[in-house]
Amino acid sequence: xxxxxxxxxxxxxxxxxxxxxxxxxxxxxxxxxxxxxxxxxxxxxxxxxxxxxxxxxxxxxxxxxxxxxxxxxxxxxxxxxxxxxxxxxxxxxxxxxxxxxxxxxxxxxxxxxxxxxxxxxxxxxxxxxxxxxxxxxxxxxxxxxxxxxxxxxxxxxxxxxxxxxxxxxxxxxxxxxxxxxxxxxxxxxxxxxxxxxxxxxxxxxxxxxxxxxxxxxxxxxxxxxxxxxxxxxxxxxxxxxxxxxxxxxxxxxxxxxxxxxxxxxxxxxxxxxxxxxxxxxxxxxxxxxxxxxxxxxxxxxxxxxxxxxxxxxxxxxxxxxxxxxxxxxxxxxxxxxxxxxxxxxxxxxxxxxxxxxxxxxxxxxxxxxxxxxxxxxxxxxxxxxxxxxxxxxxxxxxxxxxxxxxxxxxxxxxxxxxxxxxxxxxxxxxxxxxxxxxxxxxxxxxxxxxxxxxxxxxxxxxxxxxxxxxxxxxxxxxxxxxxxxxxxxxxxxxxxxxxxxxxxxxxxxxxxxxxxxxxxxxxxxxxxxxxxxxxxxxxxxx
Ligand code: GLC
Numbered sequence: 001x002x003x004x005x006x007x008x009x010x011x012x013x014x015x016x017x018x019x020x021x022x023x024x025x026x027x028x029x030x031x032x033x034x035x036x037x038x039x040x041x042x043x044x045x046x047x048x049x050x051x052x053x054x055x056x057x058x059x060x061x062x063x064x065x066x067x068x069x070x071x072x073x074x075x076x077x078x079x080x081x082x083x084x085x086x087x088x089x090x091x092x093x094x095x096x097x098x099x100x101x102x103x104x105x106x107x108x109x110x111x112x113x114x115x116x117x118x119x120x121x122x123x124x125x126x127x128x129x130x131x132x133x134x135x136x137x138x139x140x141x142x143x144x145x146x147x148x149x150x151x152x153x154x155x156x157x158x159x160x161x162x163x164x165x166x167x168x169x170x171x172x173x174x175x176x177x178x179x180x181x182x183x184x185x186x187x188x189x190x191x192x193x194x195x196x197x198x199x200x201x202x203x204x205x206x207x208x209x210x211x212x213x214x215x216x217x218x219x220x221x222x223x224x225x226x227x228x229x230x231x232x233x234x235x236x237x238x239x240x241x242x243x244x245x246x247x248x249x250x251x252x253x254x255x256x257x258x259x260x261x262x263x264x265x266x267x268x269x270x271x272x273x274x275x276x277x278x279x280x281x282x283x284x285x286x287x288x289x290x291x292x293x294x295x296x297x298x299x300x301x302x303x304x305x306x307x308x309x310x311x312x313x314x315x316x317x318x319x320x321x322x323x324x325x326x327x328x329x330x331x332x333x334x335x336x337x338x339x340x341x342x343x344x345x346x347x348x349x350x351x352x353x354x355x356x357x358x359x360x361x362x363x364x365x366x367x368x369x370x371x372x373x374x375x376x377x378x379x380x381x382x383x384x385x386x387x388x389x390x391x392x393x394x395x396x397x398x399x400x401x402x403x404x405x406x407x408x409x410x411x412x413x414x415x416x417x418x419x420x421x422x423x424x425x426x427x428x429x430x431x432x433x434x435x436x437x438x439x440x441x442x443x444x445x446x447x448x449x450x451x452x453x454x455x456x457x458x459x460x461x462x463x464x465x466x467x468x469x470x471x472x473x474x475x476x477x478x479x480x481x482x483x484x485x486x487x488x489x490x491x492x493x494x495x496x497x498x499x500x501x502x503x504x505x506x507x508x509x510x511x512x513x514x515x516x517x518x519x520x521x522x523x524x525x526x527x528x529x530x531x532x533x534x535x536x537x538x539x540x541x542x
Contacts, residue, residue: 005197005261005283005377006317007477008045009470010095012381014325015052015074016060016440017420020433026440027420027432029075033083035423036090038452042385042463043470046093048199048263050325052080053099056106058168059147059402060325060418062097062201063104067186077193084194093196095261100183100245101202102169110170118159125179126170127162127210128155136160142216143236148407164205164236166402174206174245184252187260191253197261198253203276203285204266207242209235238268246281263319263379270310277316284377287319291327295334295363297492297508301484304374308482317376317480322367324381329417330367332390335360346412351392361387362534365465365524366506369536370494372469373504375480380466383421386450387462390416391441398442415441422451468522472538475521476502488516493531506536517541 019031029052039047052074054066061071070080087094103110109125116122118130129140131154139152140160145167152160153167162171172179187198209215215235246262253260263284266273270289276282287307293299307318322330328342335355336345345351364387371378394415396404401413420439423431425448432439448454455461476499485503488495492509502521507513510533518539520527525535 001258002478003261003283004045004093004258005263006480007375008093008377009043009372009473010046010048010093010377010379011039011042011044011385012048012050012324012379013039014050014382014418017418018382019421019423020429020437020439023433023435023437024073025429025433025437026073028073029070029079029083031433033079033086036083036086036092040090040092042380042466043473044092044380046095046196047087048095048197048379049097051097051099051201055104056168057400058104058166060400062099063102063106063166063169064099065104065106065108067099067182068189081193088194093261094194095197095199095263096190096195097201098183098186098190098198099201100172100174101205102163102165102171105168105170113161113170114155118157123159124176125173127173127208128159129162129214131158131160141214141235142219144217145406147403148411162208164202166406168402171208172206173210174208174242175210180245180248184248187249187252188255191256191260195260197263197283200262200264200282203246203264203282204238204242204268205236206245207239209233209239238272243275243278243281246276250280250282270306274310274314274316277311278314284316284319286321286324286379288321290371291321291323294338295367295508297494297506300370300494300506300508301489304482308375311376318374319376320371320374320378321381322364322371323384323417324379325418326414327417329388329390330384331355331357331360331364331387332392333360334363334367335389343411346390346392346416347410349393351390351416355389355392357389359534360389361462362525365462366508366534366536368462368466369469369504369522369524369538370506372473373476373496373498373502373538375482375498381417383417385463385466386421386452386455388419388421388450391419391444392416393444394419394441400441419443419447422447424448424453425451465522465524469538472521475499475540492533501540501542503539503541504536505531505539507531507533509533515539 016027018027019035020027021030051061053064054069054071055061113122130136132138139150143151145151262282264282266285276285289303293303311318332355401415403411403413419441420432428436430447455463479499483497485495494506512530512532515531518541521538523537525532
């Protein structure tokens with residue numbers, strides 16, 4: 001039987017920012033249940049939930065203190081079960097995030113490790129080491145945290161522990177069989193509760209080269225440390241041994257019927273990324289090359305061809321993403337001058353220079369039609385279906401992303417794409433909750449303009465565009481091939497055929513281009529006999 005995920009569209013829910021049923025300013029599981037009709041009406045195949053587990057929220061829930069429970073601020077396991085049942089009743093699959101690289105510092109294992117002496121079995125669940133220098137006052141290696149600063153923190157007795165992210169996220173030791181057994185059990189726990197699959201956080205970093213002495217990263221140009229692209233034998237990224245973890249997981253997930261699906265977060269070049277989707281490993285990996293591509297026909301052609309070729313080498317199909325909870329919203333990215341340094345842009349007062357949202361929205365609409373036309377599966381991050389822009393002017397005191405503090409205020413972080421959704425045109429929280437309690441991140445004054453309510457009433461809205469595209473996608477979604485139309489596909493015009501009779505055209509230039517004959521299935525802009533600049537169309541040709 002064909003695996004359901006091969007052509008599925010999954011909608012990413014960031015639970016804290018989706019819908020707040022209990023009116024405490026933070027989204028919750030019951031809120032998700034209450035808004036499932038919005039998701040079902042879009043026409044997607046399922047949802048992927050970012051972490052909702054018990055957590056002190058040092059990293060918005062990617063710091064898990066109990067992998068088998070719901071954070072009390074988000075609800076209960078009973079709420080979770082009700083949400084899964086309500087999703088399944090609407091034919092929506094449910095994928096959950098699993099965070100195997102690290103725990104929260106409040107996880108019982110880490111508390112026990114702190115209470116235990118150096119060299120103890122408790123400490124062996126993590127990566128504790130003595131420091132360098134005469135008195136051990138220097139970190140064991142020069143490894144850096146992804147959020148800024150060293151990847152090591154010192155504890156009271158003088159030892160150091162590894163954290164590739166925040167200090168509140170100690171890395172687990174995947175050389176220890178107890179860690180492996182724990183995650184098999186966590187996978188079984190949620191699979192048994194009926195989840196259909198897992199998104200695997202930081203999937204390529206679990207296994208480290210912990211042979212003594214630990215190796216420093218080599219400094220490359222500009223004093224930056226080497227990245228994985230420069231080093232096939234990196235001490236903690238993309239180690240060959242990590243693949244064995246996913247072979248093992250595949251056997252665990254095959255205990256369930258149907259086998260539970262997996263998608264890995266793997267920020268690696270294509271040829272190394274797809275190795276994670278060999279037939280005995282994960283089902284899918286996110287294809288971040290597409291997200292990173294510039295608004296340019298040649299760039300898209302290149303990424304589409306290489307993504308299809310890479311996936312074909314291991315017998316699978318690519319995934320396509322244009323955003324998620326970690327990156328600047330596509331409407332804003334596409335409205336910025338080419339090559340803008342996004343971190344620097346966010347630091348400018350309120351995102352300065354301003355992104356051209358009119359242009360960015362036209363391009364994002366066209367990009368959505370490109371994304372949803374491609375063979376394989378797609379992931380839509382909540383708010384993309386509303387064309388939400390990045391909120392660039394969140395006041396510094398409201399920022400929660402650890403990157404802000406860890407970077408010494410040189411990186412504003414990811415809160416601008418995590419602002420709670422606007423459901424209604426008016427009201428103090430734009431329908432995010434019923435009582436108007438202040439959302440955990442402030443919403444812009446004009447947020448109601450992008451609300452589901454406003455867009456549902458406007459046939460020309462981004463919301464209606466997504467609904468139409470997702471409905472029309474059914475014509476060709478099962479087809480895993482794309483055929484470039486060589487007579488049209490050149491310059492700023494991308495042109496390819498899908499299924500029996502669909503021609504997809506994307507104009508990345510600003511000049512209007514001639515429009516071939518055909519029935520318009522969905523268009524990102526008014527056509528008027530031509531295909532305007534920064535627009536896309538799906539045509540049915542007899
Ligand atoms: C992943 C998540 C990100 C998180 C990090 C650490 O990259 O997507 O949000 O901060 O892992 O868990």
